[in-house]
Amino acid sequence: xxxxxxxxxxxxxxxxxxxxxxxxxxxxxxxxxxxxxxxxxxxxxxxxxxxxxxxxxxxxxxxxxxxxxxxxxxxxxxxxxxxxxxxxxxxxxxxxxxxxxxxxxxxxxxxxxxxxxxxxxxxxxxxxxxxxxxxxxxxxxxxxxxxxxxxxxx
Numbered sequence: 001x002x003x004x005x006x007x008x009x010x011x012x013x014x015x016x017x018x019x020x021x022x023x024x025x026x027x028x029x030x031x032x033x034x035x036x037x038x039x040x041x042x043x044x045x046x047x048x049x050x051x052x053x054x055x056x057x058x059x060x061x062x063x064x065x066x067x068x069x070x071x072x073x074x075x076x077x078x079x080x081x082x083x084x085x086x087x088x089x090x091x092x093x094x095x096x097x098x099x100x101x102x103x104x105x106x107x108x109x110x111x112x113x114x115x116x117x118x119x120x121x122x123x124x125x126x127x128x129x130x131x132x133x134x135x136x137x138x139x140x141x142x143x144x145x146x147x148x149x150x151x152x153x154x
Contacts, residue, residue, distance in 0.1 A: 003112065007107055012106060013105075024046065032140070051069075067094075090117035094111065114126075114130075
């Protein structure tokens, strides 16, 4: 199962970064890879057991990924697992970990793993998908950092 991890340092506390990442009312303010982000099932806020739906832009082939929060510890860690079956995905999971570097500085580490489908095409699809997803994660983390640091100065 392909797996990759990317980190970014942000001049903001773990709690502030965590709160922004999981605030679906503000997700499109900073995430350039999405055209839709919402909580499902009438949930008012992200948390354990809450399901979400994120739809990519044209760069992500407008795919809709629905996930469920498995673990949710404010300012520390959140994990999600895929609950629907978008094209070419059999499984997907991600962990977002926050580590304090100082009172107003933190590191966010995003780790993902997935299995491509159908199984016969997985050996061909997975290297391409991993490369594309890694680039998307780096762009998304950079956008998050830039947004956090830009809005903190105001």
